[in-house]
Amino acid sequence: MDDLDPTRPKWPQIAETLAERITGGQWKPARKITVPEIMAEFGVSKVTAGKVTAELRKRRLVRTEFGMGSFVTELEARGEQ
Template sequence: MIDYDPTRPKWEQIVDVLRARIVSGEYPPRTLISEVQLESEFGVARGTVRKATAALRDEGLIVTTPGMGSFVAEQA
């Protein structure tokens, strides 16, 4: 779990952590982004994780395939 800044929404802080992992290569392209694992790791509800993944999808960092899940996108 991370120490959350009480002045910012948790989902934004989770986005920051996940974005850093993707950019650094810790999460290489095609890595599965599991909502269940993120819930457990960050100690938050599914809705919070979904807001974070939606933001990453909007940034083009992840892609979601219905029935398969969310994966780190190939970076140009």
């Protein structure tokens, strides 16, 4: 992705992009989001992609199941209606 600001860390910018996809309804609840998917789309390392999923988890936008991946949460789980 070419529109990342090179003067800022990549992971918060990517997290914001994915958060917008989730809250905007582009990504529906239960959609799987994987570290390799983030790595491929944004050209980042596994560590950076992991920081992105951790931030989305902190915002309650995804839940992570060990060995399965991260999944977009239902609106109710995020505190939204």
